[in-house]
Amino acid sequence: MATETKTHPVLCTQCRQPMDSPVCCAGCGALNALPPSMFTYFELFGIEQTYDVDPDELRRKYLDLSRSIHPDVAGRNSDQERKQALALSSGLNRAYDTLRNPVSRAEYLLQFAGGPSPADDKTVPGEMLAEVMMLREEIDEAARASDAAALKSIKADVTSRHDEALARITAICHGAGLADPAAQKELRQQLNAIKYWNNLLDQIPTPVET
């Protein structure tokens, strides 16, 4: 389909000006004919590849680009245009969802650095699995007894463990760099861990708020 190849910086196929985001030309408004899969998620937004993403800036760029490429705006004239708008906005939506969440952002950076995938390495730090099993039993017991106070305290406990894991993830991403296999291994484990904590949080029934 696309015969153009990727250049640096990306040039608009219409007006040949360098593009801020390869999704859509800020100058002439043309949509890029290249599939979004040819670019990193950071490139799609025209932002620096780093863990420290400014959420407000990301959101502003996301909304601005959506205004130009959403099928309601950009896909009305022909089937070809609509296909392009669908491809671009679904690519942009995925990139946005990945980058705005600190966990999926770390996962994306780890994958980019060539680190282990969740399928490659399923390990978690230290004694965590035993703790998870214990907490799961406590949740079941408290839910059976409809013990709102106990559920609340378990929730607080799991939330603090979740936050600890997130703090570690942030620290590793800020550290010496994800090229280091030891850093990759630790990040993998913490990302696996946070999945367990999230699952546990989902299992805690929310008592009816008063």
Next chain:
Amino acid sequence: MDSSQTGNMSEIIIGIDLGTTHSLVAYCDQAGPHIIRDQNGEGRLPSVLRFEPDGTVVVGWEARTHAVEQPRSTVFSIKRLMGRGYDELVAAGALEHLPYPVVKRGSETPGRDIAAVDVGEKLLTPPEISALILRELRERASRQFGREVRKAVITVPAYFDDAQRQATRDAGQIAGLEVLRIVNEPTAAALAYGLGVRGQLRARAVERPPGAGTTTDGSAPARGRAGSPQTPDPGAGDDDSLIAVYDLGGGTFDVSILRLCGGVFEVLSTHGNTRLGGDDLDREIVTLIYNEIEREFGINIDSPATQQGIRSLAENVKIRLTPAESAAVEVDLGRGRVYRRTIARAEFERLIAHWIDKTLTSCRQALRDAKVAAGDIRQVVLVGGCTRIPYVRRRVEELFKRAPYTALNPDEVVALGAAVQAGILAGLEKDALLLDVIPLSLGIETMGGAMGKLILRNTRIPCQATERFSTFVDGQTNVKINVLQGERELAKDCRSLGEFELRGLPPMPAGIPKILVTFLVDENGILNVSAIEERSRKATSIQIAPTHGLTPEEVRRMELESYEHAREDMTAHRLIDLRNQIAFDTAKAEQMLAKVGDELDPPYRTEIEQAMRELRRLGETSMDPDAMHRALNAFDRKAVQLAERAIVSTLRAEP
């Protein structure tokens, strides 16, 4: 660019709220969205149809008014059957309360399950019946604009799955409408609400003269909420705020959490129940009355007419209990037996509490999914007639800890929002943009009958996921994929959207072909599947057998049939009109002949008398409207001399 949508430059796009109990149609121009009303100023069209034995269909108020007398031929709440299979509906007990007959439509494809309504001479699927409602609305719009309307935006409950959305789009096509967009009802409501507030802010900014002490900002013409008695919440107009839309309709419930910022309406999450609505609240009263009649008189209500009567009564009680503290009920059971009873508002509230509890559970889930607290919500917009019930308002207020926004007419706000979306598509609303989500996870059946999720619920749309498939046996040329929608772990507990069959794979050893399948959910929340074989980069043909829906061929056939039908109807109408005209013109000629016949030249008199007899005979026997039209014209020309003589005679007689 500046051409109004109602001008001749661009094609009109209407916005339609296809509701369980009522449907509305609206359009958008530079001044904003407007409801298109009937001659009586009523915007709502009851989603009720009566099928007469002679094949004619009555849609709207008349069908609704006479539902009690004709319970078996009156179809209502068809939206509850859209995109759902007969077996499913039976399993859910959804057909028990319907007085009209619903059957399973025959199909050659095993596993396919489609419900249809038996309307006498034939079976009609829910999309075909909904199409009759859409056609009525389309004609109302065409009359308003004096030309054919062919394009529409149609709203659906946010919690509608793919099959229900497809069914709605099919209904539009059968009605001769190009459905440009399917929009979620709460999102449409937010659009109408948000533009109203923004319009008001703009109007205020314009109205306030620099340096002037007092302003009249209360009288600013606010779009969508003009003349409302309620002053807007001070936080509601913030240019970046969270709102919740609570939509309790006739048959469905939705809640959506949105972030409004600079004209972008971003849905963060949505939750709901497509089997919970005003119908269910009515049924609580119906059940109460049935049980008490049985206890008191030992009578089982089994006549469809009485059932329908009690249903209407229950709906009426629900409506009366909004302003009143109690409502009196009386049912004449014949032979001097009369059931009498007063239902207090508190009692009604106890009866419906468990339903409202369910809606609040959905609200809490939506808040969780949006990762916001109830207290972060700046405004709660109410949609649907049932949100007029004081108990519903009270419970919603308790949850969100703020009084809901009630200035918008909850019956009209969705149609107005649909018209705004039509305006966006027509380029009239350049500021606004909707970013919506998929309400239910999408996936495929994996080995062992599990649901393998590919796209999670509340993912922004458009979105896509890809999955690789291969073959299990040597030389296999077909691969079947069962596509599912739902949140449950097992495939059997989710809804099957259809079997997608990849065909024509080159025969290779097992596991060698690599087929990349792309699942794309478009801006309408509708799934599109495509596949390529990665080695050959060849697109693979996909055969889709919708489990509960219609194939594109079936929809096209229905569209054609309904078009033919419309032509027949038109011919019938024309014949009746022409016959009336012939009867009128010949009777008039006869009168004139009696008065002035003696004054005419004898040959002319003979000629006109003969022409009159021939035309009469033609009017009574002919089925050819064109021949009748020609004959009528010829006769009228011939009769000019007669008419002139008659006028002269009248003038003579007058002084």
